Each structure stands twice: as structure tokens, then as C-alpha cells.
Amino acid sequence: MTYLNGVQVSSAAVSTDPLSWLDERASERTDAGLRRHLRVREPESPAIDLASNDYLGLVRHPEVIEGAIAAVRRWGAGATGSRLVTGTTADHALLETELAEFVGAQSGLVFASGYAANLGAVTALAGRGALVVSDAGSHASLVDACRLSRARVEIAAHRDVAAVERLLAERTEERALVLTDSVFSADGDLAPLTELHRACRAHGAVLVVDEAHGLGVRGDGGRGLVHEQGLAGEPDIVITATLSKAFAAQGGVVLADARIRAHLIDAARTFIFDTGLAPAAVGAARAALGLLRRDPTMATRVLDRAADIARIAGVAEPDSAVVSVVLGEAQLAFDAAQTCRARGLDVGCFRPPSVPTGTSRLRLTARANLTTAELDVIAEVLSEVLADARGTERISA
Structure with a gap:
């Protein structure tokens, strides 16, 4: 037996590493598809941005x-x-x-x-x-x-x-x-x-x-x-x-x-x-x-572009700049987001605790300055990625 502060305790209850519980939590999150990682981005990225909250497209104005x-x-x-x-x-x-x-x-x-x-x-x-x-x-x-x-x-x-x-x-x-x-x-x-x-x-x-x-x-x-x-x-x-x-x-x-x-x-x-x-x-x-x-019409253009993205993603037209595409399990949503990124489309991925269990999703955010050419690329990428994630036949962009 081991003594802690004069009290007899089981040796199994005493850890020499006070942070060992962090390893257990990390393992649990990995198993649940909930690990989060920072990624370094370039100042000038060629990817189309549907992940940020730069709704009016003014961050580089x-x-x-x-x-x-x-x-x-x-x-x-x-x-x-x-x-x-x-x-x-x-x-x-x-x-x-x-x-x-x-x-x-x-x-x-x-x-x-x-x-x-x-x-x-x-x-x-x-x-x-x-x-x-x-x-x-x-x-x-x-x-x-x-x-x-x-x-x-x-x-x-x-x-x-x-x-x-x-x-x-x-x-x-x-x-x-x-x-x-x-x-x-x-x-x-x-x-x-x-x-x-x-x-x-x-x-x-x-x-x-x-x-x-x-x-x-x-x-x-x-x-x-x-x-x-x-x-x-x-x-x-x-x-x-x-x-x-x-x-x-x-x-x-x-x-x-x-x-x-x-x-x-x-x-x-x-x-x-x-x-x-x-x-x-x-x-x-x-x-x-x-x-x-x-230029107050910028606000209207955000909602117009959100409607375009929703149509492409096959979900209901939103009331805001946020287009939510629920896929279900955390790992499925994460993998879909990674595939989008590999194809040059940055999207948000919301998993628990940000959303309830079983409702992990791609969160696509519209920008007022999205171009027609960018919408064409968005349609091409999302058509393939969402068809795979949903297990359905791909639709034409």
C-alpha cells in the first residue's frame, strides 16, 4: 500500500503524472472524432472562403x-x-x-x-x-x-x-x-x-x-x-x-x-x-x-449569395448568411470538410459541443462579394463532396 498525506491509499490511485487525465481525454476525443487542430494558413490563399464570418467581404478592402x-x-x-x-x-x-x-x-x-x-x-x-x-x-x-x-x-x-x-x-x-x-x-x-x-x-x-x-x-x-x-x-x-x-x-x-x-x-x-x-x-x-x-445593398447581396449556396447544397434557403448542412456523425462531417479543403474550398465544420451529438455539419457562410465564377466552383465541389457524404448519386452542378 501507498501512503498519501499519512492516509493509506491504493497505489493504483496515485499517479506520478498529474496531467495523465489529459491523455485520457485526448484519446476519448480522438475516438469520437472530436479532436481539434490549428492549421497555419497563408496570407494569400487560392481557396474560396466559405468558412469565415467576413460576411461583407471587407477584411481586405x-x-x-x-x-x-x-x-x-x-x-x-x-x-x-x-x-x-x-x-x-x-x-x-x-x-x-x-x-x-x-x-x-x-x-x-x-x-x-x-x-x-x-x-x-x-x-x-x-x-x-x-x-x-x-x-x-x-x-x-x-x-x-x-x-x-x-x-x-x-x-x-x-x-x-x-x-x-x-x-x-x-x-x-x-x-x-x-x-x-x-x-x-x-x-x-x-x-x-x-x-x-x-x-x-x-x-x-x-x-x-x-x-x-x-x-x-x-x-x-x-x-x-x-x-x-x-x-x-x-x-x-x-x-x-x-x-x-x-x-x-x-x-x-x-x-x-x-x-x-x-x-x-x-x-x-x-x-x-x-x-x-x-x-x-x-x-x-x-x-x-x-x-x-x-453601399447598404451589401447586406442584401449577402442573403442573395446565401440563397445561391443553399440551392447548391440542397438545403432550405436560409434567413441569414449561415447555410447549415447537417451530415450527422462528427467524423463524417470532418472528413467532408477536409475533402472540400483539398479541393480548394474552405468550409466550417461544426461538431459537438458546438452542436448536439448526431448533428455535426458543414457550416457554409456567404460573402457579399462572391463571384459567379466562385459559385461555379462551389457547385462543382459541393456536388461531389455532399453526394459522397450523403451516400447519394452526384447531382449536376
């Missing part, structure tokens, strides 16, 4: 790049510290004002990432003595915000307004938040925002809407699903978003009533204790927003 460079020349490479400690730049303030005006909100507050914006907003507005109701399909950042909120958390079935209303009606807490994506990242379906807001208004709750995949794609000129549903500027709606998708940069933002902005400056830990967003990202996002305002 000359004006966006110049916006980033100009900001670096003016402010330097980094923000140097928390905006509360070192001060905020004029460009940060301008971006907040411009984004708020764009979506019809009273004010905005920029964070270092969309993840940080969700964590900061939810934890600062919830806390002990509050109820948080979250959609079962909410993004991982909202899931983690729930875990950190110190509130009582209830998960409502996906897009189930009746369940949300029941939970709000039965609550004993004084305050309540309802959390949802506007466009759900895995399936690309839309939240019933009008109905959710009606339920929140009836029961004195605040609706928090993550517009990460809606901003730049849905609504008039890409103003988002909240604006499209006629809910812009409502004081009991908080919009969160990322600047890393349609706006081709980095960072996050909370767009809300001015009282909420003031509260977040005082109470949102991911704002108070985090270094501010780098000037380059601020400059790039402002330039991208300017381009969208000058």
Missing part, C-alpha cells in the same frame, strides 16, 4: 486596411491599458457614437471582444437576486455569462416564447434578463424578437440580443434584426455585437440606453479590468461601417 493603418499611426499599436486608467481615444468614442446611431440605440460602449461584451453586459445587469432566462441555442459567450452571473439561470427550449413567458411569470426575483442570439450561429435561424420583447415588457424583464450574426446582414442596410423588427431604441432592449464579422475587424460593443452604458462603465468587469480595444481594430471597424452606410 483597401479602405478598411487604411483605416487600421491610419489609427495605428495616430495612436500607436496598442490601447496601453484600461480605458478608465489610461483614457479613451477619440476614435473609440466616435465608433461608439456611429454604431449607436446606425442601429438606432441611444448609446454604445466598445469592449475588447464580442465575448467580453456579452460577459460584461450580462454579469453587470444580473447578479444575485436576479433571474436569467437563456435560449438553449445561445452562443457560448452567453452561456458563460450565465455561469458567471450569480443569478438563478433557466434555459428555455430553442425559440420557445411560451416557455420564456412562463418562467418570467413564475419568478420571485425582482429583476430578470432574457438572453438570445438574433441569428443563431450554428443553424442560421432567427429569434422571435417581437414576441420575446412583448413577453419581457409584460413581465418587467430586459431583453439582451446578441446581434453578432445579424448586424451587417439583416435589416435595412444591415442594421440588424432588432432594427428590422421595429424594436430599435427600446429602453428595455440591450444589443450586443462583435466587430469581427461583418465589420471585418475585432472587438465587441454593447448598444443600449444611456443609463445602461453608465452602469457598465461602473460595473462591467470585462470593461473595467481589460485593456481597451486596439486602435487598429477601431479604425478598421469605423471604415467598414462607413462602407456599409455608403
Whole structure:
């Protein structure tokens, strides 16, 4: 027998390697087809991109790049510290004002990432003595915000307004938040925002809407699903978003009533204790927003290209830039994605825990600047890859 801290234990229970459990987890993931690996990509890839969230195709636009460079020349490479400690730049303030005006909100507050914006907003507005109701399909950042909120958390079935209303009606807490994506990242379906807001208004709750995949794609000129549903500027709606998708940069933002902005400056830990967003990202996002305002048809073109991709893939026309092609088992989806990549087509591959077991998929994202020639290649590759994955006869492109 072996003694540990004076206690007799079985020698089998004592490991000389405190990290041996990681090997066991890695083996389990390998068997389940769930290992993940980083791959190095080239700055100029010949592959057609259906994997990124560059919905407007602006990540290499000359004006966006110049916006980033100009900001670096003016402010330097980094923000140097928390905006509360070192001060905020004029460009940060301008971006907040411009984004708020764009979506019809009273004010905005920029964070270092969309993840940080969700964590900061939810934890600062919830806390002990509050109820948080979250959609079962909410993004991982909202899931983690729930875990950190110190509130009582209830998960409502996906897009189930009746369940949300029941939970709000039965609550004993004084305050309540309802959390949802506007466009759900895995399936690309839309939240019933009008109905959710009606339920929140009836029961004195605040609706928090993550517009990460809606901003730049849905609504008039890409103003988002909240604006499209006629809910812009409502004081009991908080919009969160990322600047890393349609706006081709980095960072996050909370767009809300001015009282909420003031509260977040005082109470949102991911704002108070985090270094501010780098000037380059601020400059790039402002330039991208300017381009969208000058050419609002970019948002329409994203949806048009998504419809084209859905037709090619043999799935229903989506309501967003996300085209989800469910294949089933994780290894099957992974192998299909690898075959696409080998054929010059980069696609997303979503496996558990990103999606439920048995629903692994190719996640194809549209871009406003996809060309007819690129769509022809997409049709050729997907026709073959999906036919093999589905075990069906190949269809003509």
C-alpha cells in the first residue's frame, strides 16, 4: 500500500503524472472524432472562403486596411491599458457614437471582444437576486455569462416564447434578463424578437440580443434584426455585437440606453479590468461601417449569395448568411470538410459541443462579394463532396 498525506491509499490511485487525465481525454476525443487542430494558413490563399464570418467581404478592402493603418499611426499599436486608467481615444468614442446611431440605440460602449461584451453586459445587469432566462441555442459567450452571473439561470427550449413567458411569470426575483442570439450561429435561424420583447415588457424583464450574426446582414442596410423588427431604441432592449464579422475587424460593443452604458462603465468587469480595444481594430471597424452606410445593398447581396449556396447544397434557403448542412456523425462531417479543403474550398465544420451529438455539419457562410465564377466552383465541389457524404448519386452542378 501507498501512503498519501499519512492516509493509506491504493497505489493504483496515485499517479506520478498529474496531467495523465489529459491523455485520457485526448484519446476519448480522438475516438469520437472530436479532436481539434490549428492549421497555419497563408496570407494569400487560392481557396474560396466559405468558412469565415467576413460576411461583407471587407477584411481586405483597401479602405478598411487604411483605416487600421491610419489609427495605428495616430495612436500607436496598442490601447496601453484600461480605458478608465489610461483614457479613451477619440476614435473609440466616435465608433461608439456611429454604431449607436446606425442601429438606432441611444448609446454604445466598445469592449475588447464580442465575448467580453456579452460577459460584461450580462454579469453587470444580473447578479444575485436576479433571474436569467437563456435560449438553449445561445452562443457560448452567453452561456458563460450565465455561469458567471450569480443569478438563478433557466434555459428555455430553442425559440420557445411560451416557455420564456412562463418562467418570467413564475419568478420571485425582482429583476430578470432574457438572453438570445438574433441569428443563431450554428443553424442560421432567427429569434422571435417581437414576441420575446412583448413577453419581457409584460413581465418587467430586459431583453439582451446578441446581434453578432445579424448586424451587417439583416435589416435595412444591415442594421440588424432588432432594427428590422421595429424594436430599435427600446429602453428595455440591450444589443450586443462583435466587430469581427461583418465589420471585418475585432472587438465587441454593447448598444443600449444611456443609463445602461453608465452602469457598465461602473460595473462591467470585462470593461473595467481589460485593456481597451486596439486602435487598429477601431479604425478598421469605423471604415467598414462607413462602407456599409455608403453601399447598404451589401447586406442584401449577402442573403442573395446565401440563397445561391443553399440551392447548391440542397438545403432550405436560409434567413441569414449561415447555410447549415447537417451530415450527422462528427467524423463524417470532418472528413467532408477536409475533402472540400483539398479541393480548394474552405468550409466550417461544426461538431459537438458546438452542436448536439448526431448533428455535426458543414457550416457554409456567404460573402457579399462572391463571384459567379466562385459559385461555379462551389457547385462543382459541393456536388461531389455532399453526394459522397450523403451516400447519394452526384447531382449536376
